[in-house]
Amino acid sequence: MTQPTTKICILGGGFGGLYTALRLSQLPWESTPKPEIILVDQSDRFVFSPLLYELLTRELQTWEIAPPYSELLQETGIQFYQSTVSAIDINQQRVQLANKSELNYDHLVLALGGETPLDLVPGATDNAYPFRTIIDAYRLEERLRILEAKNPEKIRVAIVGGGYSGVELACKLADRIGQKGRFRLIEVGDQILRTSPEFNREAAKKALDSKGVFIDLETKVVAIEKDSISLEYKSQVDTIPVDLVIWTVGTKVSPVVTALPVKQNQRGQITTTPQLQVLEHPEIFALGDLADCLDAEGKQVPATAQVAFQQADYTAWNIWAAITNRPLLPFRYQPLGEMMALGIDNATLTGLGVQLDGSFAYLARRLAYLYRLPTLNHQLKVGFNWLFSPIIQAISQ
Numbered sequence: 303m304t305q306p307t308t309k310i311c312i313l314g315g316g317f318g319g320l321y322t323a324l325r326l327s328q329l330p331w332e333s334t335p336k337p338e339i340i341l342v343d344q345s346d347r348f349v350f351s352p353l354l355y356e357l358l359t360r361e362l363q364t365w366e367i368a369p370p371y372s373e374l375l376q377e378t379g380i381q382f383y384q385s386t387v388s389a390i391d392i393n394q395q396r397v398q399l400a401n402k403s404e405l406n407y408d409h410l411v412l413a414l415g416g417e418t419p420l421d422l423v424p425g426a427t428d429n430a431y432p433f434r435t436i437i438d439a440y441r442l443e444e445r446l447r448i449l450e451a452k453n454p455e456k457i458r459v460a461i462v463g464g465g466y467s468g469v470e471l472a473c474k475l476a477d478r479i480g481q482k483g484r485f486r487l488i489e490v491g492d493q494i495l496r497t498s499p500e501f502n503r504e505a506a507k508k509a510l511d512s513k514g515v516f517i518d519l520e521t522k523v524v525a526i527e528k529d530s531i532s533l534e535y536k537s538q539v540d541t542i543p544v545d546l547v548i549w550t551v552g553t554k555v556s557p558v559v560t561a562l563p564v565k566q567n568q569r570g571q572i573t574t575t576p577q578l579q580v581l582e583h584p585e586i587f588a589l590g591d592l593a594d595c596l597d598a599e600g601k602q603v604p605a606t607a608q609v610a611f612q613q614a615d616y617t618a619w620n621i622w623a624a625i626t627n628r629p630l631l632p633f634r635y636q637p638l639g640e641m642m643a644l645g646i647d648n649a650t651l652t653g654l655g656v657q658l659d660g661s662f663a664y665l666a667r668r669l670a671y672l673y674r675l676p677t678l679n680h681q682l683k684v685g686f687n688w689l690f691s692p693i694i695q696a697i698s699q
């Protein structure tokens with residue numbers, strides 16, 4: 303009698319989910335029949351979020367940073383379902399999709415990432431623009447086009463959050479809008495980029511200063527209206543007229559995850575073992591922004607693409623090990639450093655004992671991300687385009 307094929311269901315095709323699926327499909331399945339690998343995502347394309355800003359400056363195009371799954375999964379044997387996950391029954395080992403279909407599984411991978419909470423301040427849901435998904439980037443692009451087409455003397459932009467996203471967006475938008483732009487970066491703490499290495503923070507401050515971005519520290523946003531933002535500084539509230547408010551603060555996990563009957567932290571992230579398994583459910587793996595994970599050395603890992611990318615290797619390996627009766631490996635996080643875009647032709651990079659800023663860092667960041675893009679085929683297409691499109695443009699001018 304033939305054994306039924308093992309079914310692995312991966313929910314979420316971002317840094318955690320897509321890279322787990324790709325790694326799983328590449329592992330050696332000679333001694334065991336290759337399992338059925340199913341990847342589910344609500345979108346038709348993967349988003350390489352570290353390069354999302356480059357859509358706004360038109361430095362990069364959608365196909366480069368957000369390739370469709372149909373292209374990435376060609377010849378991998380991975381089945382792709384485009385649908386929203388609406389519920390997960392972990393007792394029946396069944397996933398419910400919004401298109402009313404159901405999937406059952408032997409192994410489940412939870413990699414649904416996070417969402418931007420817009421309910422932290424009155425008026426943000428209706429009046430602020432988040433920046434996380436490709437749809438967010440398109441909505442923001444549309445708003446910028448309207449503001450630019452109106453041709454006002456000034457375009458007043460408030461960016462809430464002096465973390466990585468806020469700083470990178472401020473620099474890219476200041477370069478896009480130029481002299482007409484009036485930018486405020488609003489940060490509740492007493493410094494921007496609290497968790498960054500000193501070198502990157504200083505490079506970012508210098509870039510923001512040179513572009514005329516005004517930084518409001520120790521300032522809390524208390525309300526956002528259609529044409530204004532109210533800021534509290536030393537217990538005094540000021541309401542300032544603005545044309546655009548971008549909200550970059552916080553990450554929350556989706557309701558489909560918080561509804562699960564498994565151990566979660568205060569922020570709703572699922573507690574995992576160092577092997578990335580959900581407590582009391584060794585058949586379920588969780589990684590990326592929705593996971594609360596201590597690595598093999600007991601260190602808390604941050605919610606970053608760098609972490610999800612590394613966890614994907616371990617998740618794929620551990621599922622393979624579970625199926626082929628081998629020991630599972632605890633996740634060992636290797637912090638390689640961090641990179642930040644600081645406008646068109648500027649960036650900062652600290653990692654592996656190297657500190658770079660300016661156009662060298664810009665180039666190094668581009669190359670490092672080219673290397674991180676999914677599939678060799680896509681890396682080659684993008685790499686060729688970066689190499690040859692400036693030459694073609696120069697010839698055709």
Ligand SMILES: Cc1cc2nc3c(=O)[nH]c(=O)nc-3n(C[C@H](O)[C@H](O)[C@H](O)COP(=O)(O)OP(=O)(O)OC[C@H]3O[C@@H](n4cnc5c(N)ncnc54)[C@H](O)[C@@H]3O)c2cc1C
Binds near residue numbers: 342435592641
């Ligand atoms: C603008 C920006 C820039 C960033 N830059 C960096 C950087 O330079 N370096 C870095 O390390 N980190 C960066 N990050 C953080 C990084 O993007 C996240 O930590 C990382 O994407 C987390 O990976 P993940 O797999 O958990 O989630 P994601 O990569 O977000 O993937 C989740 C996937 O699940 C899908 N999904 C969600 N809900 C459902 C549902 N109900 N049904 C079906 N599908 C669903 C989504 O469509 C998405 O494809 C950045 C984040 C942003 C927003």
Ligand SMILES: NC(=O)c1ccc[n+]([C@@H]2O[C@H](COP(=O)([O-])OP(=O)(O)OC[C@H]3O[C@@H](n4cnc5c(N)ncnc54)[C@H](OP(=O)(O)O)[C@@H]3O)[C@@H](O)[C@H]2O)c1
Binds near residue numbers: 489494496523605607
């Ligand atoms: N280049 C990169 O490496 C990169 C780029 C983007 C994102 N990421 C990763 O993705 C995750 C999210 O990053 P993010 O920058 O999008 O968001 P974030 O880390 O949540 O940063 C938000 C910033 O806003 C501040 N803040 C919190 N509440 C506020 C309020 N009400 N008003 C004003 N400011 C407020 C935070 O201050 P406190 O810190 O004091 O709370 C923080 O400085 C992080 O793990 C980050 O490492 C990395």
Ligand SMILES: C/C(=C\Cc1cc(O)c2ccccc2c1O)CCC[C@H](C)CCC[C@H](C)CCCC(C)C
Binds near residue numbers: 352651652653654
């Ligand atoms: C800091 C580095 C990697 C960490 C890292 C950061 C991210 O934001 C990620 C996002 C998504 C997936 C993974 C990651 C991630 O791993 C890179 C370190 C790079 C080194 C310091 C060396 C760079 C060498 C250049 C490629 C060579 C170019 C030379 C230059 C033009 C002078």
